[in-house]
Amino acid sequence: MSKVASEGKQTTRRFLGEEHQIFRQAFKKFLEKEAVPYIDQWEEDRLVPLTFWKKLGEQGFLCPWADERYGGLNADFGYSVVMTEELVNIGIGQSAAIGLHNDIIMPYIQNYGNEEQKSRWIPGAVSGEIMSAVAMTEPGTGSDLAAIKTTAVRQGDYFVLNGEKTFISNGILANLIIVAVKTDQKAVPGHKGISLIVVEEGTPGFKRGKKLNKIGMHAQDTAELIFEDALVPVENLLGEENKGFYYLMEKLQQERLMISITALNSAKRILDITLNYVKERKVFGKPVGSFQNTQFKLAELATEIKIGQTFLDDLIVKHIAKENVVTEVSMSKWWITELAKKAANECLQLHGGYGYMEEYEIARWYRDVAVMSIYAGTNEIMKSIIAGKLGI
Template sequence: MDSIVYLIISKLNSIFILVQKVIYLQKCISIISLNINFSEKSIFLVKEVILVSLSFLTEEHILFRKSLRKMLDKEAYPFFNQWEANRDIPKDVWLKMGENGFLCPWVDEEYGGLGLDFSYSMILIEELERVGQGLAGGMCLHSEIVSPYISEYGTEEQKQRWLPGCVRGELISAIGMTEPGAGSDLAGVKTSARREGDYYILNGDKTFITNGLTADIAVVVCKTDPKAQPAHKGISLLVVEKGMIGFKRGKKLDKIGIHSGDTGELIFEDVKVPVANLLGEEGKGFYYLMQNLQQERLVVAIQCQIEAEEMLRITIDYVKNRKAFGQTISKFQNTQFKIAEMATEIDIGRTYVNQLTVRHLEGADIVKEVSMAKWWISEMAKRVAAECLQLHGGYGYMEEYEIARRYRDIPVASIYAGSTEIMKTIIAKKLDL
């Protein structure tokens, strides 16, 4: 119902003048508010998020966030700990997200999307991350990292074929970059695709693949010209579909954290991939990857920012209630100093990601700045995790406390989507060093 109301409002953008639209939005927000039963936690977060992001939030953004949060409060928050224990996100969660318009919201309406911009994607990322990284990792990768390759480089036939399913949650997507012997060095991938008539014969292995075991389609980075010089000019992108003969899933990888997130291996043994599944031009794959990594790394920076905000929030709640030596530990100067230091860093991070989101929306080349945000905020979130766990004392090491999960989930953020070291290398190059 919330999704329907939102779609109606989006349509009215081109019909009503600004004053009429604002009046109508206010009425819709008040109507929807009558049916929202946010948890105490959610009410706190609504206030917090609206304040920190006010610089570019409109009434439409607020309505979108409330609708999304209402759905997550009902369909995700109550079950997330069980998903972590089961190490799985049920497929029906994807379908419900799609049904309500919360997967790939930027996709054009002709392919089933809402036709929104990245500012709405930022809200989606934030709200999913507040539930947990196990949910956010797979859905954000699907919505904001993989599907854009199809939208930007796919043919009309490819868009019609795959995007509607991605929007509805019927198709889960993955991207196969990392290999056992090639991570940061994308030009060094060994997975090969040899052209034979109307097919490519694909061979190789991919590892650490988010959505790897559940993906219905995977954008695979491969070499179509192993003799190309430089090597990156021989890289192409192929879409491999579930059910193709020779396409196998390896083991589900047992990670330290993000337990509910699907991370697995992909194996390709003489897979016949139709030439019609080539994304863009042959030999242009590396260029496409470089073009899209700006958004991918901004997504990760936003995720880390939310993790830091959430860890601080739950720690403030804890120290205000935990008593020692006859008073709450929030009264100790050491606690206050630690909280003050974290709050300062987190505020700096929030200001930066908001600024970068606006510049990204404007189409600016912010590769250097996004690289800065990705490494610094991911490292900051790790520092926050350590300090927050320490302030929880022994209880922080217990699985029943949320800080324990977030503490073990966050370290990998400084590794995937470009390690801290790679980010610093990019920054140095951009500074002509």
């Protein structure tokens, strides 16, 4: 058991121990030196440079869960929670794409790759030589993954890929991309014909489209990917052919849990910076925080955040125990991401005109949290999953 700071008090979190706190302090110190001074520049550049990525690897902050024989630390999921919380605390959250690489993409290699693939790719993912991405979404296909049109046709020792992907996080810089493709175009239903194929930088026929200009999460590069008779070796097939859809579904629990963790801590960060602001900012000769409306709004948010934290920590414990909590994670994903958007909206309002200025951190959060209810399955999809589990 360990004690961690939360809202100025010490609270017990079952999945964190002393070793997690040592790791937290090391990561926090690293971010203060290597990230905080450069965040504004990264936002302007619309990407986090590879030099930062290499430093993360050198310090052991990439894929810490990996086995020691691949250069990892054999760390548990608690380390991922700690890293996510500290990234949010410096105001960058998922924009750095560290959690995406560590906890969403590379686990596909760990869980479905063969030993040769793991030995080939995981060490580089740990050291910072490899930055990963996963390519599912297409210009005409989002949540309906079974409708993807990118194809992979086997020709001898290669798969020939044709199609286009969009909204791909890390799309500009990634040099290892897991691509969802149709290997059986006649499969009924369509999801039974999906496979996962790993495309490496330099693959003939693979090119990047334009870097997409998003309204938020500016430091995370997002791009279009194009495959025109791209030749990918057969040995880059991840897992079994036509089992890709099932692999993606199995990993969505952790992906949506990671988003929930980011969203909850984003709401906490938004609340913290707003509490500081309303104590200092004066109108009509009194602090903004002295008005009942302000007090009630922030009291409500603090209560909802506390409730969300309790629910989320319980899910994390169950996830670490490898329990199936798909329904509960769907609940947390939609409810907590909506809470983060509510916090951003109401706290920007409490900042008044200054909240609309780029120099105030609340403006960035207002933009960044908007997408959380969309990716990894929209919140409407989450509600459909929950309704299905209810038998309606």
